[in-house]
Amino acid sequence: MKNFALIGAAGYIAPRHMQAIKATGNNLVAALDPNDSVGVIDSHFPDADFFTEFERFDRHIDKLRRSNDEKQVNYVSICSPNYLHDSHMRFALRSGADAICEKPLVLNPWNIDGLLEIEQATGHKVNTILQLRVHPAILALREKVLSGRRDTKHEVDLTYITSRGHWYLQSWKGDVKKSGGIATNIGVHFFDMLHFIFGNLQNNVVHYASDTKAGGYLEYDHARVRWFLSVDVQDVPEAQLNAGQRTYRSITVDGEEIEFSGGFTDLHIRSYEEILAGRGFGLDANRTAIETVTKIRNLEPTGLCGDHHPFLSRSAA
CATH class of the missing domain: 3.30.360.10 (Dihydrodipicolinate Reductase; domain 2)
Structure with missing residues (x-):
């Protein structure tokens, strides 16, 4: 079982990621969104910690990493607004986790080059949802x-x-x-x-x-x-x-x-299965x-x- 954190928990696409985390037998331990309309979490991971401030979320993830807690985060799923994807992937890699990012990965191609450098420096990987x-x-x-x-x-x-x-x-x-x-x-x-x-x-x-x-x-x-x-x-x-x-x-x-037109509801689960098997799209x-x-x-x-x-x-x- 892998531990996940999720950024953008109140967004439209977040429930599909929660479903995929659960369907692949893994656990959501923490979630972040400035909007607190996130009752959907209860349908999937009612024990997940929730934060509305990035600074407290960052501190929590770092505490889990440094303490080698059994809830140490392995993956950060990113469902935030498009312009924040780059920053949130950088946060995931520097927090000792791999990232799973919704489309679009970034807004400009040069952002990909910077992320490649951080992948090399941290040894962690960005995976993307190309369903x-x-x-x-x-x-x-x-x-x-x-x-x-x-x-x-x-x-x-x-x-x-x-x-x-x-x-x-x-x-x-x-x-x-x-x-x-x-x-x-x-x-x-x-x-x-x-x-x-x-x-x-x-x-x-x-x-x-x-x-x-x-x-x-x-x-x-x-x-x-x-x-x-x-x-x-x-x-x-x-x-x-x-x-x-x-x-x-x-x-x-x-x-x-x-x-x-059919089959779209299961594509995030399929994407997570591929990522967890080491066959994700980088x-x-x-x-x-x-x-x-x-x-x-x-x-x-x-x-x-x-x-x-x-x-x-x-x-x-």
């Missing part, structure tokens, strides 16, 4: 691409709409300096998936970008990709919207829909995706020219 890399449908597609013709490029459309209310832009997620913007906050794991399946990135064009949606074109070794991401419910296709659906997810490869596995979203954030949109995603014709008109 689509363990999704059975994505693994099957990757195998199909790898075993197919290598002298061709697939035509791919990626569409992801996950509606958010007015609160979204008022929270840290609406602040590009804290979240990295739409492409980073809701898209980085899809961009990692595209790299994982189709190889190295060759070209990156942004056609449109706003606070709530973005679209562009990416070209990889083995794919040409039109992508569209949105948190605006009005972008959900009419048929799905009329049926009460507020989320729409679609990936087509050469006109064929790739069904991967810092460098994230580099291409972080470089991709950093460039998207800084590129000047070209407008609706060239091979743009069809949803942009309606959404960005």
Whole structure:
């Protein structure tokens, strides 16, 4: 049994990490969040110590480390806002623990280099949640691409709409300096998936970008990709919207829909199993995706020219 601490216990994704810690037979000994709406802990680890101040949490983790207590922390799971990930991973490594960090790993690629140095200095490791890399449908597609013709490029459309209310832009997620913007906050794991399946990135064009949606074109070794991401419910296709659906997810490869909507609830457990077995995805596995979203954030949109995603014709008109 390994001991875990968790940073960001009141966040949306924290319960999935608590479930994964429990499902893999391990123990959560301490949790931190400035917000004290963390009753969900009782459903998983009611004996975990909880802190709302980082300084007290830091002191507690350090005390466990120095005393060689049986509750000494082996892993720190990081579910905090995106802009704090870098700092919290550094804290984990320097506290004598490995880190398990939610996406996006960091906001800029140069942060990866600094973390690599701290890994080498401490002997501890950063693991990341790249859950689509363990999704059975994505693994099957990757195998199909790898075993197919290598002298061709697939035509791919990626569409992801996950509606958010007015609160979204008022929270840290609406602040590009804290979240990295739409492409980073809701898209980085899809961009990692595209790299994982189709190889190295060759070209990156942004056609449109706003606070709530973005679209562009990416070209990889083995794919040409039109992508569209949105948190605006009005972008959900009419048929799905009329049926009460507020989320729409679609990936087509050469006109064929790739069904991967199921299985998401278990992906964090699967990710933890791989990490605990020593097969987690480390810092460098994230580099291409972080470089991709950093460039998207800084590129000047070209407008609706060239091979743009069809949803942009309606959404960005």
